Amino acid sequence: MFFLRNAWLVPAVPGACFFLILFFGKRMPGKGADIGIAGVGLSFLLSLGAAVKWISMSTPRHAVERHVTWFKMGGITVHAGTHIDGLAVMMLFVVTIVSLMVHVYSVGYMHGDRRFTFYYAALSLFTASMLTLVTADNTLLLLIGWELVGVCSFMLIGHWWEEEVNSAAAVKAFITTRVGDVGLMLGIITLFYAAGQNFDIAHLNRLALTGGISHHLLLVGALLLLLGVVGKSAQFPLHVWLPDAMAGPTPVSALIHAATMVVAGVYLVARVYGVFLSGLSIGPLGNGINALALIGGITVLIGAALAFVQDDVKRVLAYSTISQLGYMVMALGVGAWTAGIFHLFTHAFFKALLFLGSGSLIHAVHSNNMSDMGGLRKRMPTTFWTFIVASLALAGIFPLAGFWSKDEILLGASRGDYPLFLWVGVIGAFMTAAYMTRACYLIFWGEYRGEGHPHEAPPSMAWPLRILAVGSIGAGWLSAFGFHGFPNWVSFDVEGVTREVIHEYAFSVPLAAISLAVALIGIGVAAGYYFRNLGPHGLTRRNGPARAGYRFLEEKYYLDKIYIDGVIRSIQYPIARGMYWFDQHVIDGFVNGVAFVSGKVAGFVYNVIDQKVVDGAVNGAGFTAEESGGILRYIQTGRVQQYAAVLFGAAGLFALILVLTTA
């Protein structure tokens, strides 16, 4: 039980490392990287211990809770503690392993960077924040982790802030997620009051599922939380920050996309799933289209479509992440809790691998653009085969990780009687397979189009790729071939609620065959287009509507334009002008008036009170002291015997008075 009871150590270790690196990092032989790797490595071992303990626990497993009193205010006691169940253990494992790989990888990738030490400090804090969020047993602590994650992503995306594009991207990421965070904060406050002034998550879930909170209140709470999720997990329509976040160093992108930052939103939904389940009437509680599934479904398709028109390899992956996060949110929206979380688990491995692989490519080619790559299959064999493994896993090819988890999501949508989302999932799978084929073709086949001689990555970068490749192949087998490991270990259990709220689905061969076939067709179509040069090449140049469609995608559905021209400009210009007028006339008038009155009052105070009363008193005190001193100095003769005479005289006088009064 040590690992489960002391799970607070997992976030505490990288948190301590943050300060150690900040203060001592520069003096260490590895410039702080050694501390960071050791800390995250220790965290990983602790998480591994927790996972082993959790799995070996006898069923039914109960969440291990532990807390201390954080503060008391107005009769409300707020606890801070850890709530360790299957979900938390799984997240601890995923976050620490991906973070460890990123830490190791960064030694090579960031070698010689001018803020190398600070980079490692920020990575440690990033990891610690995400782990805090994962282990938190109440929404307040979760919010703190959530915001810290946001701050760290801001620091790391803007790591090379000397270039304006990068700092702008960091600001955009921060502000966009902040829009959602307003909703999250309001949601937490709503649910705090709804649950009887209690931040505890387990309590909240129990109340929500047993009808302790009214449906309307839950609906409001769920929609507000959803706003936070949309911002953080880059769901439509607040997904615009994620592609720009590619401005950060590539290992950071891997960390953001696979383990920290963006999965925080999905994790939040999974953690307070009771609220969403009852509030949005998901699954057995009603099969209508709900906001969660709808947003997820839209995101799957728009993200995948945008991935087709990108030239920057990291942007392809960014849109792919948006699409995959859409899958997770959609799965949670159709009641397939385990499937969504399982997809989060498998996705972490292959998306981290894809990003680290693209980092290796960028390291070799010195360009983010696929138009500068090509033909790298022979020159970078390790990167090549790991990238292909990850791409196939992402596309959902049997028997790699993505196949099993994507299949579970489709199964969830079909069994939950959500035919619309089943179609979305199938079309999404087709598009995923096709755009990854396009990316792989542009990177690894054809002629090399860049400059210089690309070389294979150094060992510190190659080994994380190999390890993650093993994960990308094997992670799916935890719930495969009739083996129900993952669903047994990680499930949504609320103590005291026996209702069958979450369906667990067995593997379905026909559906799996369909999804595999769809993915293979996707690969086939894209391969035919690129490798065999079949199909309508140059259509976008010849055909008007096709060109318009291409442009529409290239401009990212004009969403950025709408936000900047529609939202920000409309605030900037008319409102700014109005504010300026208000500022000049009303506020300035008020300020000037206040200043004028203050001046008059101050003049009165100076002339009358300060000069006459205060100064009079001060001077009077000085004068009195001087005069009395002048008189008293006459008895100060310096003759000891005279003093003694006065002393004895006074003592005698008092003795006389004493005798006379007592007699």
Place this chain on the structure above:
Amino acid sequence: MLLNQFLFLAAVLFCIGVYGVLARRNAVLVLASIELMLNAVNINLVAFGAYRHSIAGQVFALFVITIAAAEVGVGLAIVVLIFRNRASIALDEADLLKG
């Protein structure tokens, strides 16, 4: 036991001490007079202690003797220093602290 005799002796000694402190110019003799006053007090303490069958008087007297020894040590040291500086231990000449 008659208490009065002891008290009378102490009063006489104390008065001699006061006279010495106030009247003599020689600092050593002033210190000796202070010693006389302290011992007058000691006689009082011991006498009252014996009269009330209490050990407290003698204990206090012992403390007074101890403190007196320390006091004389410090006092004589000061006197020696004054003598070294001014070649005189007449108290009425040592009036530098006059205001």
